[in-house]
Amino acid sequence: MQLKPLGRSGLQVSPLTFGGNVFGWTVDERTSFALLDAWLDAGFNTIDTADVYSAWVPGHTGGESETIIGKWLRASGKRDRIVLATKVGKPMGPDRKGLKPAYVRAALEASLQRLQTDHIDLYQSHDDDQDTPLEDSLGAFTDLIRAGKVRAIGASNYTAERLSLALETSQRLGLARYESLQPLYNLYDRAVFEDGLQAVCRQHDVGVINFYALAAGFLTGKYRDAADAGKSARGANTVRKYLNPRGLRILAALDAVAERHDTRPGVVAVAWLLTRAGVTSPIASATSLEQLADLVAAARLGLQPSDLALLDAASQETA
Numbered sequence: 001m002q003l004k005p006l007g008r009s010g011l012q013v014s015p016l017t018f019g020g021n022v023f024g025w026t027v028d029e030r031t032s033f034a035l036l037d038a039w040l041d042a043g044f045n046t047i048d049t050a051d052v053y054s055a056w057v058p059g060h061t062g063g064e065s066e067t068i069i070g071k072w073l074r075a076s077g078k079r080d081r082i083v084l085a086t087k088v089g090k091p092m093g094p095d096r097k098g099l100k101p102a103y104v105r106a107a108l109e110a111s112l113q114r115l116q117t118d119h120i121d122l123y124q125s126h127d128d129d130q131d132t133p134l135e136d137s138l139g140a141f142t143d144l145i146r147a148g149k150v151r152a153i154g155a156s157n158y159t160a161e162r163l164s165l166a167l168e169t170s171q172r173l174g175l176a177r178y179e180s181l182q183p184l185y186n187l188y189d190r191a192v193f194e195d196g197l198q199a200v201c202r203q204h205d206v207g208v209i210n211f212y213a214l215a216a217g218f219l220t221g222k223y224r225d226a227a228d229a230g231k232s233a234r235g236a237n238t239v240r241k242y243l244n245p246r247g248l249r250i251l252a253a254l255d256a257v258a259e260r261h262d263t264r265p266g267v268v269a270v271a272w273l274l275t276r277a278g279v280t281s282p283i284a285s286a287t288s289l290e291q292l293a294d295l296v297a298a299a300r301l302g303l304q305p306s307d308l309a310l311l312d313a314a315s316q317e318t319a
Helices: 029-041 064-076 101-115 134-146 160-173 191-204 215-220 226-231 235-242 245-261 265-273 289-300 305-314
Strands: 017-019 046-048 083-088 120-125 150-156 178-182
Touching: 017 029, 029 064, 029 289, 064 101, 083 101, 101 120, 101 134, 120 134, 120 178, 134 150, 134 160, 160 178, 160 191, 215 235, 215 245, 215 265, 245 265, 245 305, 265 289, 265 305
Parallel strands: 017 046, 046 083, 083 120, 120 150, 150 178
Antiparallel strands: none
16 A cells, blocks of 8 residues: 655555544444454554544543554554544533643643553644634644654644644744644535635645545435435434435436446545545545445545546536
8 A cells, every 4th residue: 555645744644544433433342443453454554533532422521432542552562553643622521622732731641541652643633723822732732742742733624714824823933833634525525625725735735634535424325315314323414414416416426437437436435535636645434344345445446537527527516
């Protein structure tokens, strides 16, 4: 598997990143271990999680995903084979959110303990915290890099304007800069990234590890009418957002391209992302070895210009 540079960080990442939000939520510990082993065996090396995963589940408090990954790292001894990314900033409880320096430092220590490692390869701001001056949060991240606890930093859910300002602040003050961005980006959700962020990332050589590569499963073709909402924990929200004429048009195009290549719609949707300018390593999750095999297939699928034209036409915001 050919690795790719992530921004100017020096990190070399696989063409896809495993999304760890499923660990401890829709995937139990045993299956998580099997998926992580299979991910490395397939030639991938990048795993993304966050301290808040999966606080939204009744009875969870956050940290469940990191804890499972940490147990796997300890049991497998494979820490040196992965690029490990996690995030900070989403609410974890009263006074446990945002990017204030003291909280960033405390949250990192908690993540290191759960992950059972002495450093994070990519530590990311999960949300923009406009109540904390950029120089304060970037200064805290810089200190963590100097201490050897973090190798590089990234941002998630930033606007083009705020990302540009953060990059300018880093350059002006000699602070660590965001080497990656996690934006929402897939064949359906195109505007968030393409209308501004894409140009900023390409201009400043910021790596892109976009999330929701499969639009929460919609682009697999699993959800095609309202009755499909009960197929998974994500179903109801997925159907509400994506089941409309444009969404169905995209599914039809995915079906057509998948038939040409004797594969599945979700494989095509991920392969399309790998052709997009500025995209480094899309994040995609799997809850079974069969789903993981689809991600491997996507990394190997070469789409033709006619395939890309059909998908681009179907996914335009206006018909």
